[in-house]
Ligand SMILES: Nc1ncnc2c1ncn2[C@@H]1O[C@H](COP(=O)(O)OP(=O)(O)O)[C@@H](O)[C@H]1O
């Protein structure tokens with residue numbers, strides 16, 4: 001459950017009074033998510049998401065994220081915009097945190113995607129990249145390749161407290177990824193966290209892409225690689241479903257296209273995504289505050305994915 005900051009009913013009612021979106025009826029903390037505090041808010045005018053931005057989200061980056069969402073929505077992508085109050089202000093402060101009132105999108109995230117759902121999700125990413133081709137703002141990837149070794153060193157030997165030998169395992173994976181990284185590939189604005197829980201669906205139709213708070217400027221095919229690792233394994237990382245990965249890539253290729261050199265780079269981009277999520281999960285495993293209502297994610301699930309990519313190689317992306 002990700003609720004780091006409690007919002008009192010009185011503070012929320014005062015917050016909503018600044019908007020033209022009705023009066024507070026109910027608010028519930030949302031169980032999913034690990035980064036921010038999210039509430040499902042019902043008012044007399046409808047349903048909304050209230051997000052209070054926590055640890056990894058820098059308030060100075062919010063204008064980038066909100067501009068990206070407006071840009072995508074204006075081009076017909078199903079993404080949630082942050083709603084302005086009566087004075088046209090979308091970024092607020094609530095309970096001491098930066099906060100936004102956000103459009104609620106219908107749909108559910110799937111836990112075990114089918115090939116048809118993976119194809120649709122890959123295509124939704126392709127349409128997103130198409131729409132972002134003329135998005136002018138730039139944001140450096142705060143979890144990009146240059147941050148991995150420093151984060152590894154900050155975790156240090158504490159990694160072995162998560163699992164014996166993990167320090168050496170991550171060190172090997174990091175060296176391998178840094179040596180093979182296809183840094184020459186085309187860049188663009190990417191989501192950088194399009195896991196199944198950030199794609200809302202009804203049946204085989206994508207109804208929403210959410211959670212843009214890692215979005216940044218980086219290698220465009222890296223977005224697809226992140227998605228590949230998140231979608232084509234079970235949650236433990238022990239079981240790989242190659243057909244799901246192929247469907248994702250096929251959907252993306254149909255909607256946006258994939259250069260031969262991007263396809264060739266997917267193996268090392270996917271291995272890099274494993275290192276990135278392994279490290280952030282390991283850091284969170286070691287540093288999550290005791291009282292936080294959040295379910296920590298297993299870092300080892302990404303070591304298993306890395307090993308699968310290492311063994312199976314480029315055949316997975318053919
Ligand atoms: N705009 C939205 N419409 C509908 N549900 C949403 C929306 N934003 C978030 N949610 C719900 O809240 C959950 C957590 O949101 P998310 O942005 O993934 O949190 P976090 O940033 O903490 O990872 C999602 O899994 C989804 O169930």
Ligand SMILES: N[C@@H](CCOP(=O)(O)O)C(=O)O
Pocket residue numbers: 032033034035193195197198211277280281297
């Ligand atoms: N997707 C990341 C963590 C970020 O969580 P999200 O709920 O914001 O997608 C992971 O699985 O490690």
